[in-house]
């Protein structure tokens with residue numbers, strides 16, 4: 339029996355683990371990937387924190403975040419994150435994150451979209467990678483137990499009481515039960531419902547949300563999907579906001595700049611999409627940026643552009659498209675990270691704790707996952723120390739055999755691609771009632787196809803197809819919930835833009851919640867917690 343089990347070893351999960359370990363030794367982290375493969379490792383641009391009080395202030399950070407949330411954030415949660423940002427950065431710095439420094443040795447900062455101050459701390463353009471490696475090193479140093487390549491497939495809940503989890507061990511092909519007094523879900527976002535149009539790692543398949551939903555845990559704000567304006571055309575590889583922060587322009591076929599490059603992502607992405615829908619190309623223009631700045635601050639981006647597109651940032655224009663980047667919706671939590679079921683916590687991109695609302699500011703996600711990861715770890719550990727529980731009788735769980743016994747129909751990979759194309763076409767940067775209704779029907783068709791197919795590889799050991807099959811089931815659940823939520827929000831707000839309801843509508847100045855109550859989907863608009 340563990341005190342705290344954490345599912346997910348991204349920035350949120352590892353911060354939670356380190357913080358829980360300060361209170362108890364009985365901490366376990368399980369993850370379907372290795373920690374160094376989590377989404378967090380891809381974060382390039384940086385992490386927000388006010389350090390320069392002459393030109394910036396914490397109240398500016400709070401206001402910018404709330405403004406960007408389009409009044410769907412909760413000011414107290416936002417305050418919690420912004421007011422403790424300096425403590426968070428100092429914590430990371432002390433753990434060993436090699437932040438870039440200015441000439442006087444202070445942590446360097448850059449501009450990011452949606453703010454007029456240099457507020458983003460960074461490690462060159464490898465910020466997430468440096469953070470994850472440092473957190474993981476510290477977890478190892480603190481003897482935190484890890485089960486990698488183990489996929490969460492279900493929660494064990496009895497009469498609304500959390501008991502443990504069912505986990506698929508990829509190596510052996512077996513399902514094991516793990517029991518704990520508290521659980522932290524830190525499984526990341528659901529960007530892969532748009533798998534062919536996303537900058538996200540393959541692991542962001544919304545597993546935590548879908549599993550939570552099946553058990554009646556409340557989800558929220560699923561309709562808010564953030565598109566990043568600048569992914570390399572044809573590859574979905576991200577070129578971070580740091581490029582525009584360091585002065586890169588966005589230009590059209592005529593060479594004209596057409597949007598303020600440093601306004602919020604939703605506005606920049608929509609301006610680009612209009613150009614693309616008109617048959618034009620859009621380019622990132624970095625040719626005028628000093629070569630030393632590129633070398634020092636954007637070495638990864640320069641290399642990606644060379645390796646993937648064979649283009650030279652000093653001479654060439656770089657064709658870009660918007661791509662799905664971040665999912666604002668998640669498992670609804672309060673500021674303590676607790677979900678609607680006691681003893682189950684959620685943090686990181688999987689959670690909707692009312693920080694980002696309808697639109698996340700660049701650099702605020704890394705800050706949020708570390709801040710609330712630490713809070714979740716601390717609270718889950720504290721609660722577990724006061725709780726007595728017994729290990730329940732083992733319940734037979736036959737899901738893997740059922741998958742292996744299924745006859746092969748349509749390829750699960752084809753279903754996944756078709757789902758992504760449908761999501762992109764009908765629930766993309768622009769939505770309409772008719773498109774979303776079409777999408778709903780298509781998802782129902784994909785669900786049928788999924789039910790009637792299995793996988794080709796029938797072996798049990800290290801059969802990645804089994805994980806892919808389970809993930810597709812979760813993607814389908816999430817896609818349907820996103821579609822339903824987008825249909826219900828009859829207004830345009832932040833990243834959710836309805837062509838048939840173009841204005842913001844005060845009546846919708848509420849978070850959406852969606853919950854499975856005895857197999858009936860209940861949708862509501864509620865005040866932010």
Ligand SMILES: Cc1cc2nc3c(=O)[nH]c(=O)nc-3n(C[C@H](O)[C@H](O)[C@H](O)COP(=O)(O)OP(=O)(O)OC[C@H]3O[C@@H](n4cnc5c(N)ncnc54)[C@H](O)[C@@H]3O)c2cc1C
Nearest residue numbers: 346347348350370377378381383384490526686687703704
């Ligand atoms: C290309 C890119 C660049 C970005 N740059 C920035 C940036 O500069 N600044 C910023 O603030 N934000 C940035 N973001 C956003 C930020 O990186 C993410 O929001 C954040 O890293 C999410 O962290 P997380 O810990 O919640 O989840 P993740 O890092 O996604 O980790 C989730 C973990 O859960 C595991 N998992 C998932 N499902 C299961 C399951 N069923 N069973 C077991 N384990 C499971 C995964 O294996 C993984 O270990 C960027 C995002 C992308 C895609």
